[in-house]
Amino acid sequence: MSSEILDNLTEPQLAAVTHKDGPMLVIAGAGSGKTRVVTRRIAWLISQGVWPSQILAMTFTNKAAREMRERVAALVGQAPQNIGTFHGCCARFLRRDIDKLDCGRTRDFTIYDDGDQKSIIKAIITEKRDLPKGVTPSFVAQFISNVKNGDAPYETVAVEMECPCSVKDIIELAQDYEKRLIACNAVDFDDLLRLTVDLLRKVPGMRDIYHNRFRYLLIDEYQDTNHLQYELMKLLVNEQQNVHVTGDPDQSIYSWRGADYHNIMSFGSDFPQAKIIKLEQNYRSTPSILNAANELIKNNSHRFDKNLFTENPDGVQVADLLTENDRSEAEWIRRKIAGAHAHGHPWRNFAIFYRTNAQSRTFEEEFIHYGIPYQLMGGVRFYDRKEIRDFLALLRLKVNPCDQQAFLRVVENFPQCNGIGHVTMNSIIRQAEESGRPLLEFLSSQQFRDSQKGNSTKAHRLRILSNWLDLIVKQPVTPVLDAVAGIEKASDFIENLQKQYGTENLSARKENMESFISRAADFTKNYPEASLADYLEDVALVADVDAHDPEADSVVLMTLHSSKGLEFPCVFIAGCEDGLLPHSLSCDRPSEEDIEEERRLFYVGITRAKRAAYLTHVKIRFRRGMLTAADPSPFLGEIPEGLRKRIEYKDGIERIRTRDYYDTPYIPPPKKNHGLRWSY
DNA sequence: AAGACGGAGGTTTTT
DNA sequence: CCTCCGTCTT
Numbered sequence A: 001m002s003s004e005i006l007d008n009l010t011e012p013q014l015a016a017v018t019h020k021d022g023p024m025l026v027i028a029g030a031g032s033g034k035t036r037v038v039t040r041r042i043a044w045l046i047s048q049g050v051w052p053s054q055i056l057a058m059t060f061t062n063k064a065a066r067e068m069r070e071r072v073a074a075l076v077g078q079a080p081q082n083i084g085t086f087h088g089c090c091a092r093f094l095r096r097d098i099d100k101l102d103c104g105r106t107r108d109f110t111i112y113d114d115g116d117q118k119s120i121i122k123a124i125i126t127e128k129r130d131l132p133k134g135v136t137p138s139f140v141a142q143f144i145s146n147v148k149n150g151d152a153p154y155e156t157v158a159v160e161m162e163c164p165c166s167v168k169d170i171i172e173l174a175q176d177y178e179k180r181l182i183a184c185n186a187v188d189f190d191d192l193l194r195l196t197v198d199l200l201r202k203v204p205g206m207r208d209i210y211h212n213r214f215r216y217l218l219i220d221e222y223q224d225t226n227h228l229q230y231e232l233m234k235l236l237v238n239e240q241q242n243v244h245v246t247g248d249p250d251q252s253i254y255s256w257r258g259a260d261y262h263n264i265m266s267f268g269s270d271f272p273q274a275k276i277i278k279l280e281q282n283y284r285s286t287p288s289i290l291n292a293a294n295e296l297i298k299n300n301s302h303r304f305d306k307n308l309f310t311e312n313p314d315g316v317q318v319a320d321l322l323t324e325n326d327r328s329e330a331e332w333i334r335r336k337i338a339g340a341h342a343h344g345h346p347w348r349n350f351a352i353f354y355r356t357n358a359q360s361r362t363f364e365e366e367f368i369h370y371g372i373p374y375q376l377m378g379g380v381r382f383y384d385r386k387e388i389r390d391f392l393a394l395l396r397l398k399v400n401p402c403d404q405q406a407f408l409r410v411v412e413n414f415p416q417c418n419g420i421g422h423v424t425m426n427s428i429i430r431q432a433e434e435s436g437r438p439l440l441e442f443l444s445s446q447q448f449r450d451s452q453k454g455n456s457t458k459a460h461r462l463r464i465l466s467n468w469l470d471l472i473v474k475q476p477v478t479p480v481l482d483a484v485a486g487i488e489k490a491s492d493f494i495e496n497l498q499k500q501y502g503t504e505n506l507s508a509r510k511e512n513m514e515s516f517i518s519r520a521a522d523f524t525k526n527y528p529e530a531s532l533a534d535y536l537e538d539v540a541l542v543a544d545v546d547a548h549d550p551e552a553d554s555v556v557l558m559t560l561h562s563s564k565g566l567e568f569p570c571v572f573i574a575g576c577e578d579g580l581l582p583h584s585l586s587c588d589r590p591s592e593e594d595i596e597e598e599r600r601l602f603y604v605g606i607t608r609a610k611r612a613a614y615l616t617h618v619k620i621r622f623r624r625g626m627l628t629a630a631d632p633s634p635f636l637g638e639i640p641e642g643l644r645k646r647i648e649y650k651d652g653i654e655r656i657r658t659r660d661y662y663d664t665p666y667i668p669p670p671k672k673n674h675g676l677r678w679s680y
Numbered sequence B: 001a002a003g004a005c006g007g008a009g010g011t012t013t014t015t
Numbered sequence C: 001c002c003t004c005c006g007t008c009t010t
Helices: A011-017 A034-047 A062-076 A086-100 A114-127 A137-149 A154-160 A167-183 A189-202 A206-213 A227-236 A287-297 A326-342 A357-369 A386-399 A404-413 A422-435 A439-443 A446-451 A457-473 A480-490 A493-501 A506-526 A532-540 A592-606
Strands: A024-028 A055-059 A083-085 A110-112 A186-188 A216-219 A243-247 A275-279 A318-325 A350-354 A374-376 A555-559 A568-573 A609-623 A626-629 A644-650 A653-656
Touching: A011 A034, A011 A275, A024 A034, A034 A055, A034 A062, A034 A216, A034 A243, A055 A062, A055 A086, A062 A083, A083 A086, A086 A189, A086 A206, A086 A227, A110 A114, A110 A532, A114 A137, A114 A167, A114 A186, A114 A404, A137 A154, A137 A167, A137 A189, A137 A227, A154 A167, A167 A186, A186 A189, A189 A206, A189 A227, A206 A227, A216 A227, A227 A243, A287 A318, A287 A592, A287 A609, A318 A326, A326 A350, A326 A357, A326 A568, A326 A609, A326 A644, A350 A357, A357 A374, A357 A555, A386 A404, A386 A439, A386 A457, A386 A480, A386 A506, A386 A532, A404 A422, A404 A439, A422 A439, A439 A457, A446 A457, A457 A480, A480 A493, A480 A506, A480 A532, A493 A506, A506 A532, A568 A592, A592 A609
Parallel strands: A024 A243, A024 A275, A055 A083, A055 A216, A110 A186, A216 A243, A318 A609, A318 A644, A350 A555, A350 A568, A374 A555, A568 A609
Antiparallel strands: A609 A626, A644 A653
């Protein structure tokens, strides 16, 4: 056994690493070396003779999966294949076994993301007129997701969600949506999990096969699992109950997406023999930071009993800073960072977190003005840019010739399809369905061209479209780079950008396309055997946080949500104001649960900091086009005075504050639109 | 079917 | 302040 597998581990870490059979829960506080424990444990299992292929490890992000794979490989020289995200693993299972399940899809199914989902739903709502106003695409999407995620029947979900239309109508919408997905041979994100659960539950013998294949199951960030993921876990657990979950209930910040931290709270009762280990020593932060965070999170009532401590040397006090407005907030932070940089601190040591993406703008302007390098996470995803989505639609149509959604997008956005509108498209889709052939195959066939006789403009246009699509069909699907480059050429993509957008952001769009090609080239280098379908799956399942580049020397700007799992020497949390943090919309009917989740979000932010944390708030914030008087976040007052240095910054001068709003007890404002507002 | 205009609405978003 | 719709116009 490679000796380093067990090197430098504390008592509880060692116990967690060397636990072999039976269920185990590791409650891993922020910065307590969780990743190290999980990776060492995988390496240890392998060193004990477990085959790497018998280990299944599921994470929430690609980044976590990649990191885990790399670190295990560094320890034992080989990385297990089955480390991936929940959705990625499920997609792999379904690619292999979906035929065995009677769900209307084949193994070449396409994965639809939120955008595709929304546009299908919108189309269905429009088709079905006379629905009340409240039936928005997002409501229907939420309804469908809730139905797929839970065990409750449609009716119950509809009542619970206070459905604005009749139960019959909403059920019909959901069923139409499902039919549409099946017609496109597509699945949505929830389906990846749901169909895998069905596969294990309904297909005889499946569970045994999977139990045999995966002897050891590991789940990371267990506090963020939703109902389906929980079901999946239970189905995958074998007779020896070799299930190992790690997480921290205090860092559960995704309940609005269905995550349920009760899953982690009740692991002990789900598995009465479970061994429970708590990792409470923090290796990341100074005592000042950790104490402040501990004091804050103590205010949550639903918690797993634990108390983080550290043996790190102490550093500077946590500071809370008050400035006049959002501009001066950015100015102070920029000066602080620039000053430190002048003393030799690299830019990458600094991160700014905020509650809403809209807040990033002020910082960007400030940093551009002063020439400070920064990387912005979030906002519009690379693969969500319009021109990229257009191109992807073409690729998708090629891979899945039934993909109506992709077809519609192509027709709407490619100049080759100018002059062809909704009416024509829908009639073509119907004709294809009647002919029983996949849409693309039907359209690009000689037969279709022959059927478009005559010299009418429409027939002419359709023949051109058909020829063009035929050219796309004839491109190779592997290697990926050849496929992508071939289709780019065959579609005249770059020239079309010019036609479509004129000079409007043209160079940026061209750059995006170049970047897309070079990403495809990278992918091809890593997976020379992969097909276009594999590539599209990879693209469908990546997120932008994966793009954070810790090597680049730049200040990092991101939301509090995306900061989870990262660490920085110096952290600024901007906009610590009532209404922003906690956010007023999340607390519309301020249930204690909502407030507690916002508090956890703040807790996550603070515990990212290794050496220094600055919590900033302003008196007046420019928001939604108006100046808004802002009160400090009630959470600031929950950090005791002794743990919090209070600074005020005004007219370029910094001074210590002695008195604050929150020296007096906090009284919640009576209405949603509290405070003073005045128009510009 | 494409462009122009006005109104509404605007957390977070691992996949 | 922004962006995203829907509708109205050509």
